[in-house]
Amino acid sequence: MSLFQHPVRIYWEDTDAGGIVFYANYLKFFERARTEWLRSLVELGQEQMKQELGAMFVVSETAVRYLSPARLDDLLQVSVEVKEAGRVSMTLFQRAMLNGTVLAEGTIRIGCVSPANLKPVRIPAPILQALQNKSP
Amino acid sequence: MSLFQHPVRIYWEDTDAGGIVFYANYLKFFERARTEWLRSLVELGQEQMKQELGAMFVVSETAVRYLSPARLDDLLQVSVEVKEAGRVSMTLFQRAMLNGTVLAEGTIRIGCVSPANLKPVRIPAPILQALQNKSP
Amino acid sequence: MSLFQHPVRIYWEDTDAGGIVFYANYLKFFERARTEWLRSLVELGQEQMKQELGAMFVVSETAVRYLSPARLDDLLQVSVEVKEAGRVSMTLFQRAMLNGTVLAEGTIRIGCVSPANLKPVRIPAPILQALQNKSP
């Protein structure tokens, strides 16, 4: 089973006065990769999922280690792996790599909620099925 | 009539690898100042305005000159002045200053729309009245 | 002469509580497109330009109109056109389009400065030459 990877280019907006990528931005890079990964699994956008299926993913927990800095113009590869997939939540392991070096990695826990009241709802069936196929 | 000013402290998140504040962030600083200015005029939050009055401000045009750089830890003062106030839109002049030096300045045009369909609606009466009192 | 375009996907990070893209983010999208456009002209990254050529581009003026909203999952095309190229600055016209509709457009004025003291310096020769070939 091949590892899902999404390319992320570093622009001025991503850096800070330390001359490197502002650490909080890795959470954005991870999310971009998750979104494209989800699209690759079920051809479903987040907006469509919200409007048509009444379900929205929200991040409930993040644990990230920032190991090595990225700089302007770097082209990162951001991976997504399912660690655990339940009926209303999932846990993913994600990494941002540059030329084989891990820059940042961590686990992201995500819940599925109703856009109307933010209460937990079941992950839509086609997504859940795809997730479970990807689980270890 | 005194000039409305709102303090904005510069943090790492605001800077880029050039060692200075990322220019796009002045639009955020201007908006923070507008929000506090509006609150000072009518004691009304944006969320409350959206939920209770069915009106939401959207920015339709920005013209900004970036004159001098701000750096980490700087404490800016951001001003708001009404240039023109109509029934469905207004134009403001805003400045970010540091110790008497203008860092960035420009005009921001804002429309009032329905949150439901983003169509123009009249600026809620108490706000419009306060705006017109502030117009030149 | 073909128009340079760069794709920009809309993610959660780009949106706000109005359900649409936060207007200030178009400045980021425009910059991503400019960076890739510059790379396409001279195969030179911004970091490399800063380190090796002692030159850095800074934005000195932006005038943008926000015409139509973008939403989660939209795939924009962002264009770059040279309006004017001088020895220490240039003016570009940029547009963000979605399926043939203009969402935002405007002019961006950019100066070339020394990273050390932020004083104006000449645009590096290979870039200037490429720019002048693209000027109207």
Next chain:
Amino acid sequence: MSLFQHPVRIYWEDTDAGGIVFYANYLKFFERARTEWLRSLVELGQEQMKQELGAMFVVSETAVRYLSPARLDDLLQVSVEVKEAGRVSMTLFQRAMLNGTVLAEGTIRIGCVSPANLKPVRIPAPILQALQNKSP
């Protein structure tokens, strides 16, 4: 010993299309609070520390739980507590609260590095001393 708290107002820039604060932004709020907390301890800005003392703090690890959503106009209180302070790094516990409810909380691990090469250096003496006075 009183708990350090820093107020953070929620603006449009902080929210996303889910109508709530974008989770990655809590890392920004935590950092603003840490910066003001540090300033309260030693009257030293981050830029000054970088320029004069050749030391810069970088975040090496973050573990955050997002428990309850914040919305436009909310006024959060963000706290900072020292969990552990060593010679080249420290671990802090931080919370974002709204009217007595915890919205997000977690631990942030921070290293002290040289701005020149990003290698670990000792935390400047006046800061280290102040930190150790605050440790449990």
